[in-house]
Amino acid sequence: MKHFAIELTCLGANSFSYTAYALVDHHMPMLPERLVMFVAKELGKYLFNKVLKELKNWDKTVWAKEMKDNYQENAFFYDWISKKMESWLLEITQTQ
Numbered sequence: 149m150k151h152f153a154i155e156l157t158c159l160g161a162n163s164f165s166y167t168a169y170a171l172v173d174h175h176m177p178m179l180p181e182r183l184v185m186f187v188a189k190e191l192g193k194y195l196f197n198k199v200l201k202e203l204k205n206w207d208k209t210v211w212a213k214e215m216k217d218n219y220q221e222n223a224f225f226y227d228w229i230s231k232k233m234e235s236w237l238l239e240i241t242q243t244q
Contacts, residue, residue, distance in 0.1 A: 154196060168192035 155167045170188060206212050219226060 154192075154199070166196060168196065 153169045155169065157165045157167075159165055170192065174184060202209065215222075215226070
């Protein structure tokens, strides 16, 4: 897999949709395209479910600890991204 990305779209205060993108060259031209797409969709679901599982225990993760420990050093960035997200969520919820 060369690239993988997930696009999250806010649908309201408590819901969202997601689209997974992947650039994969499987080097097996004999495989039917339907099989390749099925495997890609299942892999996307698996990866997204792993992300959700990780987020449920966010406070216990290494990333949460890093954010808490380095907040003062990176406060400008965290404040900036928080304001951007709030603005984006407000814009999305007002247009629906």
